[in-house]
Amino acid sequence: xxxxxxxxxxxxxxxxxxxxxxxxxxxxxxxxxxxxxxxxxxxxxxxxxxxxxxxxxxxxxxxxxxxxxxxxxxxxxxxxxxxxxxxxxxxxxxxxxxxxxxxxxxxxxxxxxxxxxxxxxxxxxxxxxxxxxxxxxxxxxxxxxxxxxxxxxxxxxxxxxxxxxxxxxxxxxxxxxxxxxxxxxxxxxxxxxxxxxxxxxxxxxxxxxxxxxxxxxxxxxxxxxxxxxxxxxxxxxxxxxxxxxxxxxxxxxxxxxxxxxxxxxxxxxxxxxxxxxxxxxxxxxxxxxxxxxxxxxxxxxxxxxxxxxxxxxxxxxxxxxxxxxxxxxxxxxxxxxxxxxxxxxxxxxxxxxxxxxxxxxxxxxxxxxxxxxxxxxxxxxxxxxxxxxxxxxxxx
Amino acid sequence: xxxxxxxxxxxxxxxxxxxxxxxxxxxxxxxxxxxxxxxxxxxxxxxxxxxxxxxxxxxxxxxxxxxxxxxxxxxxxxxxxxxxxxxxxxxxxxxxxxxxxxxxxxxxxxxxxxxxxxxxxxxxxxxxxxxxxxxxxxxxxxxxxxxxxxxxxxxxxxxxxxxxxxxxxxxxxxxxxxxxxxxxxxxxxxxxxxxxxxxxxxxxxxxxxxxxxxxxxxxxxxxxxxxxxxxxxxxxxxxxxxxxxxxxxxxxxxxxxxxxxxxxxxxxxxxxxxxxxxxxxxxxxxxxxxxxxxxxxxxxxxxxxxxxxxxxxxxxxxxxxxxxxxxxxxxxxxxxxxxxxxxxxxxxxxxxxxxxxxxxxxxxxxxxxxxxxxxxxxxxxxxxxxxxxxxxxxxx
Numbered sequence: 150x151x152x153x154x155x156x157x158x159x160x161x162x163x164x165x166x167x168x169x170x171x172x173x174x175x176x177x178x179x180x181x182x183x184x185x186x187x188x189x190x191x192x193x194x195x196x197x198x199x200x201x202x203x204x205x206x207x208x209x210x211x212x213x214x215x216x217x218x219x220x221x222x223x224x225x226x227x228x229x230x231x232x233x234x235x236x237x238x239x240x241x242x243x244x245x246x247x248x249x250x251x252x253x254x255x256x257x258x259x260x261x262x263x264x265x266x267x268x269x270x271x272x273x274x275x276x277x278x279x280x281x282x283x284x285x286x287x288x289x290x291x292x293x294x295x296x297x298x299x300x301x302x303x304x305x306x307x308x309x310x311x312x313x314x315x316x317x318x319x320x321x322x323x324x325x326x327x328x329x330x331x332x333x334x335x336x337x338x339x340x341x342x343x344x345x346x347x348x349x350x351x352x353x354x355x356x357x358x359x360x361x362x363x364x365x366x367x368x369x370x371x372x373x374x375x376x377x378x379x380x381x382x383x384x385x386x387x388x389x390x391x392x393x394x395x396x397x398x399x400x401x402x403x404x405x406x407x408x409x410x411x412x413x414x415x416x417x418x419x420x421x422x423x424x425x426x427x428x429x430x431x432x433x434x435x436x437x438x439x440x441x442x443x444x445x446x447x448x449x450x451x452x453x454x455x456x457x458x459x460x461x462x463x464x465x466x467x468x469x470x471x472x473x474x475x476x477x478x479x480x481x482x483x484x485x486x487x488x489x490x491x492x493x494x495x496x497x498x499x500x501x502x503x504x505x506x507x508x509x510x511x512x513x514x515x516x517x518x519x520x521x522x523x524x525x526x527x528x529x530x531x532x533x534x535x536x537x538x539x540x541x542x543x544x545x
Numbered sequence: 546x547x548x549x550x551x552x553x554x555x556x557x558x559x560x561x562x563x564x565x566x567x568x569x570x571x572x573x574x575x576x577x578x579x580x581x582x583x584x585x586x587x588x589x590x591x592x593x594x595x596x597x598x599x600x601x602x603x604x605x606x607x608x609x610x611x612x613x614x615x616x617x618x619x620x621x622x623x624x625x626x627x628x629x630x631x632x633x634x635x636x637x638x639x640x641x642x643x644x645x646x647x648x649x650x651x652x653x654x655x656x657x658x659x660x661x662x663x664x665x666x667x668x669x670x671x672x673x674x675x676x677x678x679x680x681x682x683x684x685x686x687x688x689x690x691x692x693x694x695x696x697x698x699x700x701x702x703x704x705x706x707x708x709x710x711x712x713x714x715x716x717x718x719x720x721x722x723x724x725x726x727x728x729x730x731x732x733x734x735x736x737x738x739x740x741x742x743x744x745x746x747x748x749x750x751x752x753x754x755x756x757x758x759x760x761x762x763x764x765x766x767x768x769x770x771x772x773x774x775x776x777x778x779x780x781x782x783x784x785x786x787x788x789x790x791x792x793x794x795x796x797x798x799x800x801x802x803x804x805x806x807x808x809x810x811x812x813x814x815x816x817x818x819x820x821x822x823x824x825x826x827x828x829x830x831x832x833x834x835x836x837x838x839x840x841x842x843x844x845x846x847x848x849x850x851x852x853x854x855x856x857x858x859x860x861x862x863x864x865x866x867x868x869x870x871x872x873x874x875x876x877x878x879x880x881x882x883x884x885x886x887x888x889x890x891x892x893x894x895x896x897x898x899x900x901x902x903x904x905x906x907x908x909x910x911x912x913x914x915x916x917x918x919x920x921x922x923x924x925x926x927x928x929x930x931x932x933x934x935x936x937x938x939x940x941x
Contacts, residue, residue: 150662150663150664150667150717150753150754150755151661151662151753151809151810151814151817152660152661152663152664152817155661155817155820155821156810156813156817158820159813159816159817159820189615191610191615192610193610194610195610196609196613201604201609204604205601205604205605208600208601209601212591213591213592213793214587214588214590214591214793216796217592217794217795217797218587218588218795218796219585219587219795219796220796252826253649253826253827253828254826254828256823256826256827257826257827257828258826259826260825260826260827261826264548264551265548266546266547267546267548268548282823285820285823285824286823286824286826288824289823289825290824320546321546356546357546357547358546359546397609397610397613399613399614399615400613400614400615400831400832400833401613401831401832401833402828402830402831403831413547414547414552417547417552417555418547420555421547421548421551421552421554421555424551424554424555424681425551425685427554427652427678427681427682427685428656428681428682428684428685428686429656429685429825429826429827430648430649430650430653430654430655430656430657430825430827431652431653431825431826431827432649432650432652432653432798434798434831435796435797435798435799435830435831435834436796436797437796437797437834438831438833
């Protein structure tokens, strides 16, 4: 009576994991500092010192029973309030603590948001290129993920195909801006047009179509980029956030859902999330991490390194003749490979100790992702290897 | 398209929550120290100082990027190894790190264990009295919880009724020893007989029947109690553990599943849990808490207060004429109320500032639970109130 469903999931091979294993093994041979590992989205810059100071302060001053006691299942009220206030200051919203549900990172946030707004059999649309974990997030709710093909010109939305795919069965649209893997940020024009189409279809179909906005890279923005806050443009929206990237805390599993106060049933959704938690055993994130994060809600790690790395890599890629959309944020870039099969391309790159990830699992075959959340010094050393790879293998 | 399922769950009233709210409100009137609040299972003794010291040490000595980076989704290998070794030392098992899956407390552990061994439509048996959260844990997997009525004499298992209910549809039996709410510990005789029946039925039905053993109170045992480790007696068993009670860390959400190495597919189950996590957005518990706990795996908080409190309360209850099974562990006791409807009984107790929880939601109407994880001094002050309540209301 072992579940065949989960047993079968074990058969799928993770390309990223295989690459990471290669990088680790190669690192043992030549020193990891000589492996140009662009495979993983693990932030390289430290958490702000204020976070660490708050952790130390909590451990020194609070009684253990008080510090480590049960948090209410929706999150600690004072923490939820500080987050609401910070969002209001920054994005001109009117959240209260009752619109904030604390989660174990964006994965927890999306898992809850999906269950709030879908029934088994519903369709969820997302846009290529997309984070491959959307598949298990959605598959295990019983809803069906449908992927709108990418607009290769600029990785904004292909609205023609989107409108065709936006049938009555669609209950939510899952977007991710700034985007993993492309680094592209949806423009105000894109978000406005998306909202307009959804409102029209909501009226036509007589039911809500929610935007689930996956926003872990919201704070990693490059100079001059137009980066609208999605909930400013659409009422039925749930923002799913994680501090993993903005505070460099991916291991501590902390994030939240912010329910748009103008959303249908906005007064119920956070409590519904609490009920969902009871069934998936999530409960809330650790008390001490909630308390520490609440003291740094307006801060981020120093993320200037990511823009510096992006410019170095982007300029080199263009110089070498790659087709590539310039990222507006994140620590990813998503160029077109130099041959049709990006898997073959990325395999050849391994010979030059360059770890690149093929775009197939992101819904864009023929492209590849580089995660440049690594030291700038290493990025600089990798560029000659990139050049050598391209010249040797592709005579460019 | 808001989910009606979760919306409907909001209608259920939580008796415990209402009592906690009453206690808080009454505390504002007369001082919380004068409210004899026996409603909540929040440990009152502090975490061992070694835990806090490890946390401080990690924050002082590890680089933030290293400390707060992604943990592998099954848990940090060194942490899983230390837990396996500790269990082997203490319970004569042969776990390796590959049998340990790190979870956010026992809730996370049970949520994963259930999904590993059940299909929608399967039946799960548990024994009254039982932790009411088993309902949402099981309901949301699509399986069906069936409750074997309590054996009121001693809260061991009513095997006659159990065998009748153990049909071919049952894929798992969920047990909780030491038990919330009764405080009773299953004897070696009980566990052996349970195992024997299950093995017989496995053979008869031609499929596995798993024991999911919910063990958050495993370390809270009173003098001289026979407390067998369930997996020593049955191969197809998954132990679900939480450090919430043994280390007084309920807010930090940390626990694990230990898969019996002799269990069917024991080499796959932990990886399957990893797949389940992808779908329910659980991922693993926070890195820093995993690392800190791994340094104190053989320690517990000083839990002598619980046995002291139990003896005070048990003796008083018996003196006052209550029918009550003596707890062998935990910080709960579960006496019979002095009138048929325990809700009425508990409501009357509020007049004496005694917060008692009716047994209905635990599957035992007519009984009530006292959670005595409070200061002994307060227990002592509560006894005259208990006596006054009983004498005034029931002329006893």
